[in-house]
C-alpha cells in the first residue's frame with residue numbers, strides 16, 4: 431500500500447491585514463508538523479497555503495483531486511473565512527473531507543486578551559460559517575471538535591484517516607473470483623456493476639482450470655522454501671507432509687495470479703474445485719495473513735471488505751479476518767457466538783501459535799485439506815457485513831467483545847473465535863436478522879464501528895450499527911425510515 435498523505439488546509443480571508451495571515455500560515459505549518467509526528471496519526475499531513483479567496487479554494491480542491499498521493503482534506507478556519515468563497519471548490523471535491531473544529535490556543539489569555547487576539551482567533555464562529563456551507567451542500571464530511579493537542583482529537587483524526595485510506599484502496603481494488611458463488615445462496619449475490627460504480631471494486635471471474643495449471647507449474651524448490659517458513663511460524667501437528675505441500679503449492683499459485691492481475695482479494699467455492707486435490711485451507715489462511723481479502727463460497731463482497739479493512743487497519747497489530755457466525759452457546763445470561771469457517775480464518779486473530787492439522791472435510795468431495803487451527807484472542811472487536819439491498823448497498827457493523835473460548839473443543843478441527851455481542855447476543859442476533867446482515871462477515875480487533883461509519887459515508891452507502899444502546903423497537907423504525915430516505919435519494 432502506497433503511503434497516502436492528507437492535506438491540511440486552513441481557511442482565512444484578507445480582512446485583517448498581512449500580519450494576521452502570516453501568523454495563520456506559520457501556525458498551520460506548526461500544527462500540521464506536530465500532528466504528523468503524533469503516534470495516533472498513521473499517515474502524512476502536508477500543510478497547504480492558507481485559503482483566502484474563492485480562486486484559492488477551487489485551486490486547492492482541484493489539485494487535491496488530481497494528486498494521487500492525496501487521500502483527503504483536513505480543513506480548519508483559523509479566522510472567519512466567508513463560506514461562499516468555498517462553494518466552487520467544495521462542489522468539485524472528490525476526496526474525503528474532515529472539518530477540524532479547533533483553535534490554536536487552549537485557553538483564553540485572561541489579562542492579555544484584546545481585539546488583536548479576537549481578530550486572529552475566530553474559529554469558534556469561523557468554523558460555524560464553514561459548517562453551514564458543508565451542511566448546505568450536503569457534503570459528506572467528518573467533523574472533529576476539540577483541542578488539537580488532545581489525545582482524543584488526534585485519535586479521531588487518525589481513525590478517519592484510516593477510513594480514508596480504506597476508501598482509496600477501495601477505488602482500485604480488483605477481486606479475482608475462482609468460480610461463481612455457491613448455488614442458491616442469496617446474500618453472496620449482488621450487483622457487481624453497481625458495486626464498482628459505488629466503491630470502485632472490479633469483480634471478475636477466472637476459471638479454476640487456470641489456478642490448477644498455475645499450481646502444476648510451481649517448482650518443488652519453491653514449495654520446499656515455503657514449507658520451511660511454515661515450520662518457523664506454526665507448529666506441525668500432522669504427519670501428512672503431502673497434504674501440507676499441496677496447500678503450499680496452491681498458496682504460491684494463487685499469489686502469482688493475484689500478483690499478475692494486480693488483485694487484492696479473491697474468492698473460491700467448494701462447489702467448483704475442478705482439478706484441485708484439496709479445498710484451499712492453509713493457503714487461504716496464509717494469503718489473508720499477507721493482507722489479501724478472501725471470501726468463501728464465492729462471496730466477493732466479503733472478500734473485498736476483508737481487503738479494505740486490512741488496508742485500513744494496517745500496522746495496528748490486532749488482526750482482521752473473514753468470519754462466519756457458526757453456532758451458539760445459549761447459556762442464559764451469557765450467550766456466546768462461536769465464529770469459525772470450514773477452514774479459512776486468518777491467523778492474525780490467533781492468541782497463540784497456530785497448529786497445522788490435516789482432517790477430512792465432509793463437503794467438496796476432495797482430499798483432507800491442511801489448515802491452521804487456533805483460538806482467537808480476547809478483546810473488543812467489530813463484526814461487519816456488506817449486503818446488496820437492491821438499488822443500494824448497506825453496511826452493518828456489530829460491536830462485540832471476544833472472549834477466550836469457554837470450551838476446549840478438542841475435536842473441532844478449525845480455528846475458532848468466541849464473542850459476546852452488544853447489547854447481548856440474542857438482541858444483537860435479532861437486530862442482525864432485521865437488518866439483513868450476511869452469515870459471512872469481517873471480524874476485526876483493530877477497526878471500530880466509527881471507522882466503518884466514516885468509510886460508509888465517504889463511499890456514499892447506508893450504515894447500520896448494532897451496539898450497546900440498540901433496541902429492536904428503535905432499529906425497526908430506523909430501518910423503515912432509512913429505506914424511504916434512500917429511495918428518495
Ligand code: MN
Nearest residue numbers: 726727754870
Ligand atoms: Mn461460509
